[in-house]
Amino acid sequence: MKGWTGKLLRVDLTTQKAKIENYSKDLALEFVGGRGYAIKTLWDEVPAGTDPLSPKNKFIAALGPLAGLNMPNVGKTLVAGKSPLTGGYGDGNLGTNFSIHLRQSGYDFLIVEGKAKTPLYLLIEDTDISFRDADHLWGKGTFAAEDKLEKDHGRGVGTLLIGQGGEKLVKFAVVRSLLGRAGGRPGIGTIMGSKHLKAIVAKGTGGPELHDPDTFRTLSKEGFTDIKNKEAFPSWKRQGTMSIFSWCEEHSTLPSYNFREGQFEHAESLDGDAMEKIKIDTLGCPRCIMRCGHCIEDSEGQKAELDYENVALLGSNLGMRNLREVATLNRLADDYGVDTISLGSCIAFAMEASEKGLIDEKIEWGGFQKARQLALDISLRRGKLGQLLAEGTRAAAQKIGKNTSDFAMQIKGLEISGYDCHAAPGMALSFGTSPIGAHHKDAWIITWEIEHGREGYLEGKADEVIRLQRLRGGMFENLVSCRFPWIEIGFELEWYPKYFAAATGLKWSLEDLYRVSDRGHSLIRAYWVREAGGKWSRQMDTPPARWFKEPLTKGPLAGATLDSAGYDKLLSWYYEKRGWDKRGIPTKATLKSLELEWAIPELEKVVALG
Ligand code: PTT
Ligand code: SF4
Secondary structure, eight states: OOSSOOEEEEEETTTTEEEEEEOOHHHHHHHOSHHHHHHHHHHHHSOTTOOTTSTTSOEEEEOOSSTTSSSTTOOEEEEEEEOTTTSSEEEEEEEOTHHHHHHHHTOSEEEEESOOSSOEEEEEETTEEEEEEOTTTTTOOHHHHHHHHHHHHOTTOEEEEOOHHHHTTOTTBOEEETTTEEEOTTTHHHHHHHTTEEEEEEOOOOOOOOSOHHHHHHHHHHHHHHHHHOTTHHHHHHHGGGGHHHHHHHTTOSOBTTTTBSOOTTGGGTSHHHHHHTEEEEEOOTTOSSOOEEEEEOTTSOEEEEOHHHHHHHTGGGTOOOHHHHHHHHHHHHHHTBOHHHHHHHHHHHHHHHHTTOSSSOOOTTOHHHHHHHHHHHHTTOHHHHHHHTTOHHHHHHHHOTTGGGGOOEETTEEOOSOOOTTOHHHHHHHHHOBTBSOSSSOOOHHHHHHTOTTOOOHHHHHHHHHHIIIIIIIHHHHTOOSHHHHHHOOOTTHHHHHHHHHHOOOOOHHHHHHHHHHHHHHHHHHHHHHHTTOOOGGGGSOOHHHHHSOOOSSTTTTOOOOHHHHHHHHHHHHHHHTBOTTSOBOHHHHHHTTOGGGHHHHHTTSOOO
8 A cells, every 4th residue: 555554543541552563444434544444443443332531532643645744734633532522433633743754654544542540651763662651741731741741752742631620520621732833623632631641752764655746746835835835825824714704794694692692892903903913923734835823922931832713712701801801811721731612612612601690619701810710710620610510511411400501502412613603604604513513623614604694594505515424524534635735825735636646546536535524424423323332313403502592782783593493404405415314313225325234233232324
């Protein structure tokens, strides 16, 4: 196999043994890499009903055939496991030198199983695998821990690591790398913590074996030049994802006050222009000239990176108006290694519960000091409220009761990312059917929807969600390549089959890559159903009551709500087009047509299939 090494590294932390395994060519052809490898591994190797925090769960770090190569925007790694936050499939995609070094060490993916007795970190140096004591790193934030690892093993080594949030098993702890990068919203960092695995360091010396290295080199050069020459490149470089902030405000889709509203009265103090005026640095992933991690000095004089999602969830959604204070919350989330989106949503949930007198603690909208304190309490699981919220909003609402689940802004247990959907049914469908819970990465339909008539509950919206899921959650997550060149500056999709062919020798079309996406997507759905153990229902694909019951009160769309019959119709179209039954479960015929018939017997242990 060219393009793939055909090897995986399996590490057992309980026995401290590592094994290099050859995996079958069929796995590469059927699942390609990244997300595909992750879901196949979880299905095959993690028994149904496994407690995500038990040693039986696996931590997976997977590359795809393009990840880590010398071409645009592929310095990325997919991290995955059974989610401690949702109980279903979980993954994330982060920029890291780890992608380069794991590939240079000769592996396409890494599976970590078991649990170490005491904290350690894993060192991968080509075929030399060692288990290093991490006592001196445990309890340290990600900035200090990464710095120490780089001092000990060399600047530029590949690192994946967790902060105190992961150590304390906060359910939405992320994996961190390169000071600014974070991935694995559904608690993939928590899985590392549950295994006493503080970090993984990779230092590889080999080179990739490609089918046609000369063509690959030429394509790579052309790709970088093409990106640099794109019309949108200069403006992207100025603000990155922060440029969408004012657009969201303008279109009433900026989450404000725990998604009560889609506009924020102080949006101008938090938007891309506000950031650009005080920007001090830009960070990015390896193999990228689009570097989109813009940094400012925060309210405590520290450098902090900002992204749209972070500023929306830790800013407008909390009623915070000072960008430097928002940056401080962002930096703390990065240092402690917890997801900014879930953290923001948990704090907003507490602010609302406090306002309504449903909890004892007093925490007001826009109050920075209390929000800061709560962020630390959650990250360190301190105090009653900190411990409660470290479980996520779904669990917190279940515990408090009193209809708080109406404003626990999550779907399938994952907190909703930064788009208010009172008046965006297609985006609500995207959140509802995302394979990891309410994340935008699979189908960011919001701009398309607003251009094509946001108020409609139209069949075309289900089509568009599926089209985007094939691309964003499918092709890019399987190849393990950043999607921003395509979606943000118009780098054409046709480049990808060319890179793929030069790397692997396979002349696949985009359609071939989408078919692999569909296979992975339906297998992930089957996995959710299997893990729900008979409790699966279409309610699990439905957004929280707030968007249906409580209209927007401000702005041009005041009075708007989601219509539940309309949403149901969208969901039914979506299921039909996916070949899933009325409950949202893949039918036998669909599983067979996607060559997933081997999954049928296990799924039938849990539900009768249509
Ligand atoms: C991603 C999610 C996002 S999506 C953001 S901002 W975004 C938040 N970033 C966090 C952060 O920062 N620190 C932190 N402690 N928690 C954070 N949680 C949130 O996590 C990220 C970029 C971005 S910035 C996006 S959209 C794109 N995502 C991609 C993706 O998912 N797949 C892919 N093939 N390409 C992508 N390119 C873009 O990458 P998760 P990163 Mg992230 C600090 O991983 O779990 O999917 O959550 O990886 O390297 O930081 O790049 O407006
Ligand atoms: Fe990383 Fe941003 Fe570059 Fe994508 S565009 S590879 S997220 S720096």
